[in-house]
Amino acid sequence: MKMKETTVNQIVSLAALALIALPVGIACIVLGYGLGDNPCILCWQERTAMVLVSLIAIFIMRYGLKPKYLGALVFASVYGLWAGYRHSSNHILRDIGQGFGPAILGVHTYVWVMVVFIVVLLFASLLLVLQGDRLSEKEDKHRWTGLNKTTVMVFLVVIGFNIVQAFTQTGPFPFIGQGDPYRMSFDKDKIVWSMDHWPKLSSLSARGSYAIERPDFADMPSSNTPALVNKASLTALNSVSLPSEIKGLATGVSYSPNRDMYAVVTSNNWVYFLSGDLKSVLASVLIDGAFSVEISNLTGVVFDGDSSVLITTDHKSFVRLAYDETAKFEDSYWLFMDGTDGVKELKRSRFSTVRAKYNYIASLGWDVQRQEYLTITLPAKVRNNFIVSRLSGEDFQLNSEAKIGNTSGEYPMITGLVIAEDKAYLLNHSGQQILVMDMENNNLETAISFSEIENPQGLTLVNGQYVVLSGVEGNNKLTFFK
Incomplete structure (x- = not known):
């Protein structure tokens, strides 16, 4: 049954009154004037969206439930929902209890914003459903009630308080406020008008802080600036081409001495288990990167058991596999997507880091003594870092992170990593070196040079020899050095 226009009018009036008096009024008058809380730039966006929704509701009160007002209501609510999501995404995944600004009922205001606009959208949807096939026509004889007048008066009062707060605390255009605002004050010596947060044209990106280029392992940049001065040189003993069945560019290699077996991964999601003489493929699978955790651009592999391997992508998602002669491809x-019998999946998930959050990786190591996986960041034009992350082999969570010391010039591009006892050996793609890092203090101690390796992409140790993977599609090779 269709609601009467007067009923719709009163419901909309009550909703507008609740929106402007509660979230907007409390934020401005109680938190602002009462407790001295000033909105940040994102808070002002959210508050503006709520004011717009309230104003549109007043238009519906005055002129009736028209499609153009409903469209504007949805548009403003979606904008407000986006603003709340944008604000919450900065803080919602912090440790329990942490946040930005005051909390209401244990929930911070920027999260309540999303709740408010979801309720507005649900309210608008329910209102439309109850209208039946046609919208209610505005009745000419209808006169504004006390509720209508109260709504408008409260709206004007709250807007007035907001105008005073915005002008005095944020300032007129082109001042736009602060990301981390000062306490509200009317002392001219304590008021700060800022333009620091205007975006620069060179930094605009749809991905914001995540506008970091992914590595292309077939065309990685090189540098003539070594991380350390070479103190020794390796001699190539022999070079072995990997079987022709290997499809794509090889980006990681590991060796299991107890099984005399290699594991090799390629950037296009193939995983291969090879015999110790490197002449045959024992088993292979093409990982479905779209299933569950997204897996793409494989970059590292390491044996963490006699037959089990952990494989990482450049964005720190990982999959753990095992070579098992009894495993059937059809069971997985x-x-x-493709492959042979002999491989089973044990786990698929993601590594989460803190200092290395905005960096890609191209290496993976396994510390058998500490039962930890190690990754090292790749350099980036923005948010540049040289961080070693240690992740638990038990629950795959972050154990520790540290900045690697004793580098000069540009950060090296580490594409391979192997650990033996208390030393980590880092394959420096850009310098054609193996860097030796002390596992206790994370400092680089020395550098060992090698030569004539095209696109070095992986490193492992075999019977005391350094084995460097040359990643060239159609001609992947392992070169043994001593």
Whole structure:
């Protein structure tokens, strides 16, 4: 049954009154004038969206439930929901209890914003459903009630308080406020008008802080600036081409001495288990990167057991596999796109880091003594870092992170990593070096040079020899050095 226009009018009036008096009024008058809380730039966006929704509701009160007002209501609510999501995304994944600004009922205001606009959208949807096939026509004889007048008066009062707060605390255009605002004050010596947060044209990106270029392992930049001065040189003993069955560019290699077996991964999601003489492929699978955790651009592999390997992508997602002669490919059809029998999946998830959050990786190591996986960041034009992350082999969570010391000039591009006892050996792609890092203090101690390796992409140790992977599609090779 269709609601009467007067009923719609009163419901909309009550909703507008609740929106302007509660979230907007409390934020401005109680938190602002009462407790001295000033909005940040994102808070002002959210508050503006609520004011717009309230104003549109007043237009509906005055002129009736028209499609153009409903469209504007949805548009403003979606904008407000986006503003709340944008604000919450900066803080919502912090440790328990942490946040920005005051909390209401244990929830911070920027999260309540999303709740408010979801309620507005649900309210608008319910109002439309109850209208039946046609919208209510405005009745000419309808006169504004006390509720209508109260709504408008409260709206004007709250807007007045907001105008005073905005002008005095934020300032007129082109001042736009602060990301981390000062306490509200009317002392001219304590008021700060800022333009620091205007975006620069060179930094605009749809991905914001995540506008960092992914590595292309077939065309990685090189540098003539070594991380350390070479103190020794390696001699190439022999070079072995990997089997022709390997499809794509090889980006990681590891060796299991107890099984005399290699594992090799390629950037296009193939994983291969090879015999110790490197002449045959024992088993292979093409990982389904779209199933569950997104897996793409494989970059590292390491044996963490005699037959089990952990494989990482450049963005720190990982998959753990095991070579098992009894495993049937058909039993894992939803995990692998192609391949042979002999491989089973044990786990698929993601590594989460803190200092290395905005960096890609191209290496993976396994510390058998500490039962930890190690990754090292790749350099980036923005948010540049040289961080080693240690992740638990038990629950795959972050154990520790540290900045690697004793580098000069540009950060090296580490594409391979292997650990033996208390030393980590880092394959420096850009300098054609193996850097030796002390596992206790994370400092680089020395550098060992090698030569004539095209696109070095992986490093492992085999019987005391350094084995460097040359990643060239169609001609992947392992070169043994001593």
